[in-house]
Amino acid sequence: MRVLFSIVIFSLAVIFGFAGYTRFGLPLIIPAPPPQEAKISGEMTMDQFIALGKTVYEGKGTCTLCHNSLGRAPLLEQVAQVAPERLADARYKGEAKSVEEYIHESMVKPSAYVVAGFGKKGTNDTVSPMPDVSGGAINLNAAEMAAVIAFLQDVGGVEVTAQIPTGEAAAPAAEGAAPAPAPAADAKEALVKFGCNTCHMHPLIAEGGDMGPDLAQVAATAGKRKPGMSAEQFIVESIIDPNATLAKGFEPDMMPPDFAQQMTVAEMNMIVAAILNKDAAGGKPQ
């Protein structure tokens, strides 16, 4: 009986786990995806490689910070299918010849093709706001990028051509892609953990992004933005309810609306203190 019971549970886990997997972007109902080795090796099956790509895509790669249903970046379920059209487009400036190469190029030289309507403001879709994910704070290695490409090819329903890297050179991969990272130890870690740096600049971060306002400038005005709100309260509100007050020159629905569910109170306090330039050296939780 017990054996039968565990078989039933196991099959349910497999069925639901798989359903969650194939429906890209929807949260899994059964808690964790199948256990994955964080290391890429020649012994990995293609299914494991694709699953790893999904983990990198949603985790370390921070792709879903921008590529999600809020519309601040194009959805990527179809990118493998539309890639040939991108390559044939007169506006295409890159060197890719295949779907695989196009997705790779999009990750490392995003401006080689800028999807219409998604370019940096004022550049007439010639400059992409997407960071080079092989460097900066995201820093994916070649194996991780190959896994992400395999995942996007699989999701797009085209032939998966991205290869599982073999040999030691490929590992270690996807470290830091674990679904539930540890609480950040200081403000700098917290800004990176939540991907604030992919869109914002801040003095604690060497290479910030510029999809959002420079956070170094916020302290000076935060206390005057909303009557009756202190600078601190305004910053907290900006983080947990980004559309409540929009920064001048920026559009709504750009910043993820769910940081409140992800952050510990200590992490929120460290981030707010850093934005207020209090203890900007990387304050410890009080």
Ligand code: HEC
């Ligand atoms: C800070 C926001 C941001 C992050 C993080 C980000 N992207 Fe993008 N990405 C964009 C925007 C905006 C575009 C559309 C402009 C362009 O074409 O470059 C884009 C375009 C793309 C395209 C081309 C889409 C098409 O339809 O041709 C691909 C592929 C892509 N991103 C992959 C990724 C992957 C994979 C990751 C994670 C490793 C990632 N992006 C992380 C903002 C982001």
Ligand code: HEC
């Ligand atoms: C995908 C890009 C993106 C990410 C990731 C992001 N932001 Fe933003 N953020 C924006 C944009 C765009 C704005 C301007 C529009 C608005 O006010 O909502 C903004 C606005 C803000 C503001 C208000 C600035 C002002 O002067 O009104 C604060 C504070 C802020 N972000 C902090 C953060 C912090 C802290 C994080 C990480 C926990 C973060 N953001 C992550 C894009 C992003």
